[in-house]
Amino acid sequence: MDLRAAFEQALALDETGDIAAAVACLDGVIEAIPERAAELKFAGQLYQRLGADRQSLALLSRALILAPDDPSLHLCLGYHYVDNAGHERALGFFRRHLELSPASQIGQLYLGRTLDWLGRLDEAEPALERAVMLDPTAIEPYLQLGRVRLRREKFEAAAEAFTTADRLDPSNVLAEIGHRRIAALNASRRRTSPPRSASTIVCVKAGSKYGPDYVNRLAAMARRNTSRSLRVICFTDDATGLTGDVEARPLPADGLAGWWNKVALFRETLPGVSGRVLYLDLDVVITDSLDPLLDHPGDLVVMDNDYVPGFNSSVMLFEVGARAEIWNTFSPAAAARIDGDQDWVALTAPDAELWPDGWCVPYRLRAAIAPPAETKVVVFSGRPNPDEYPADWIRTLWR
Numbered sequence: 482m483d484l485r486a487a488f489e490q491a492l493a494l495d496e497t498g499d500i501a502a503a504v505a506c507l508d509g510v511i512e513a514i515p516e517r518a519a520e521l522k523f524a525g526q527l528y529q530r531l532g533a534d535r536q537s538l539a540l541l542s543r544a545l546i547l548a549p550d551d552p553s554l555h556l557c558l559g560y561h562y563v564d565n566a567g568h569e570r571a572l573g574f575f576r577r578h579l580e581l582s583p584a585s586q587i588g589q590l591y592l593g594r595t596l597d598w599l600g601r602l603d604e605a606e607p608a609l610e611r612a613v614m615l616d617p618t619a620i621e622p623y624l625q626l627g628r629v630r631l632r633r634e635k636f637e638a639a640a641e642a643f644t645t646a647d648r649l650d651p652s653n654v655l656a657e658i659g660h661r662r663i664a665a666l667n668a669s670r671r672r673t674s675p676p677r678s679a680s681t682i683v684c685v686k687a688g689s690k691y692g693p694d695y696v697n698r699l700a701a702m703a704r705r706n707t708s709r710s711l712r713v714i715c716f717t718d719d720a721t722g723l724t725g726d727v728e729a730r731p732l733p734a735d736g737l738a739g740w741w742n743k744v745a746l747f748r749e750t751l752p753g754v755s756g757r758v759l760y761l762d763l764d765v766v767i768t769d770s771l772d773p774l775l776d777h778p779g780d781l782v783v784m785d786n787d788y789v790p791g792f793n794s795s796v797m798l799f800e801v802g803a804r805a806e807i808w809n810t811f812s813p814a815a816a817a818r819i820d821g822d823q824d825w826v827a828l829t830a831p832d833a834e835l836w837p838d839g840w841c842v843p844y845r846l847r848a849a850i851a852p853p854a855e856t857k858v859v860v861f862s863g864r865p866n867p868d869e870y871p872a873d874w875i876r877t878l879w880r
Contacts, residue, residue, distance in 0.1 A: 484510055484520070491527060500864065504533050511536065518548035526557055532864045534565060534871075552581035556588055563591070566849040568599050586615040590622050597629050598787065598846060605629050620649045627659045628790045636663045643790075654819050658827045659790040665832035679757035679775045679798060680709055685742045686717040686763060687732055693722030694868075695763040698879060700727050702767040706857075707775065714754060716742065728753075743794060743822045747807035755801050762795040764861040766844075766879045768852040774798060774841075779834040783826065784841045784860070792833065794823035795860035796841045804830055844871075 487510040494503035507528060514520050525540030538561055545554045559574035561567075575592040579585060593608035606629050612622040627642035643659035650656070682703050686696055700713040704726075713727050720729035730753060734745035746760060759775055761767075774782075774796070780803040784793035807829045819825055826833070839855040842848055848859045851874055865871040867879045 484513055488523065488527065491531075495527075495531060500531055504528070504531050504536075507531075507533075507536070511540075514540070516543070516547070518544045518551065518554075521547070522551070522554060522557075529557060529561065534561065537561060550581055552578045552585065552588075555581065556585075556591075559588075559591060559595070563595060563598070564845050564849070566845070566847055568595050571595050572599070584615060586612055586619060586622070589615055590625065593622075593629070594625055597625070597632075602629055602633050606633065618649065620646050620653065623649070624653075624655050624659070624790060627656075631659065631662060631666075631790065634666075636667055639663055652818070654824055654828070655790050658824065658831070661828060661831035662790065668832070677757065678709075679759050681712045681714060681754065681756065681758045683714045683716065683746065683754065683758045683760050684763055685732070685740075685746070686715055686719070687737070687739055687742045688718070690739070691763045696727055697722075697724045699761060699763060699765070699767075700724065701880065702878070703761070703771060706767045706769065707771045709772070709775070714758075716746070730754075740794075740822045741816060744811050744825055745808055747799070747804050749802045749805045749808075751801050757798065757800050760794075760797040760799070761858070762860060764866055765795060766859045766861075766867055766875055767857065768848075768859055768878055769857045771857060774836070774857055777836075780804065781830055781833040782836055783823075783833045785835045786823070786827075787843055787846050791827035792823050792835075793841075793843070793860065794821075794826055795862075796836065796858050797826075806830070848872075 487506055491503040491506045494506060507524065514524050521540045521544035525537050525544060528537035528540060541554060541557050541561065545558065548554060555574045555578035559571045559578060562571035562574065572592070572595050575588055575595060578588040579592065582588060589608060589612040593605045593612055596605035596608055606626065609622055609626040609629060613626060623642045623646040627639045627646065630639035630642060640660065640663050643656045646653055647656040684696060684699055696715050703713060704711055714730055715723060715727050716730050716732050718732050723729050732742050733748060733751060734742065737745060743760070759771065777798055779798065780800045782798040784796050786793045807826060810829055811825060815825060839853050841858045841860060842853060842856050844859050844861045847853060848856065849872060852859050861867060867875055870876055
């Protein structure tokens with residue numbers, strides 16, 4: 482197969498979702514890629530699209546040697562380091578990209594986002610304001626600006642950004658989530674919970690996306706990382722292969738697909754389950770003691786979303802029945818207009834408490850090199866999955 486045909490086939494496989502075959506297709510011709518910047522860049526960008534970080538980095542770096550003033554190469558390498566928790570290096574690439582292409586709105590946007598991820602919010606805000614000025618019709622800079630202002634507790638200014646985003650796209654759920662979070666924080670109402678700890682872990686396995694090994698490993702990790710006796714409950718439509726120390730129960734509602742089953746966990750009663758529970762997605766890696774999470778106060782505690790306004794529902798602490806409105810107001814029509822269960826939780830429970838910074842983090846953004854010292858749980862989304870062992874530390878802990 483010649484190079485052009487391989488590129489076209491890889492793109493076609495990507496379109497059908499056969500990522501592994503697309504990567505294999507490119508791997509078959511990688512040695513045939515000539516030492517010319519254009520071909521190296523195209524192949525590197527394609528590998529990057531497929532999530533093949535090692536091959537992408539090698540090709541893009543070779544291309545940069547040949548074309549050091551190509552702004553798109555600096556942008557792509559910035560993306561690489563963002564996706565692999567190398568934010569300081571990403572910052573350098575985005576800044577060089579903007580030196581070469583000062584009017585680049587996407588470069589300015591990612592400069593602001595990277596400063597946000599580094600915790601430099603006072604610098605992130607003006608960077609995102611410049612991204613807005615470069616293209617006042619683009620919605621993403623307003624959403625990111627609103628998110629940063631919200632984190633800085635500049636509620637009025639955050640509301641202005643979300644209002645503009647809503648005006649640009651009245652159907653945008655993220656702007657609505659931003660407005661509801663502002664209203665909840667302004668109300669300053671905190672729901673308290675009984676002064677007792679959780680000793681129950683719950684998870685959901687629906688369909689065939691994850692096998693029983695994910696449940697069994699989750700239970701084993703949880704038990705290794707607590708000082709107390711744990712009850713581990715898996716709500717599932719197929720209990721085959723689960724170990725005896727995992728309690729299998731039917732899915733909490735009928736007719737829900739995938740992650741939507743998590744919404745049903747908030748119903749007023751869960752058969753055989755009561756009190757405070759810690760919910761964990763199956764594709765997480767526990768890196769330190771869960772006791773601080775199990776002991777944390779609050780009737781609903783969730784992860785902040787590092788990418789967009791709203792929550793990440795991968796790790797949630799809640800009192801069974803305390804937030805029944807999340808389930809009671811849910812409908813297929815509600816599901817149709819949002820991307821997933823975590824957006825629904827953010828819309829219906831905007832006053833939820835957030836885990837302390839660093840306790841629960843996304844793999845790509847925060848832990849691709851190693852989990853931060855304060856981290857208890859690393860969560861995955863999309864690719865890679867833990868069973869692909871994308872970092873050496875996962876081999877030690879995911880078992």
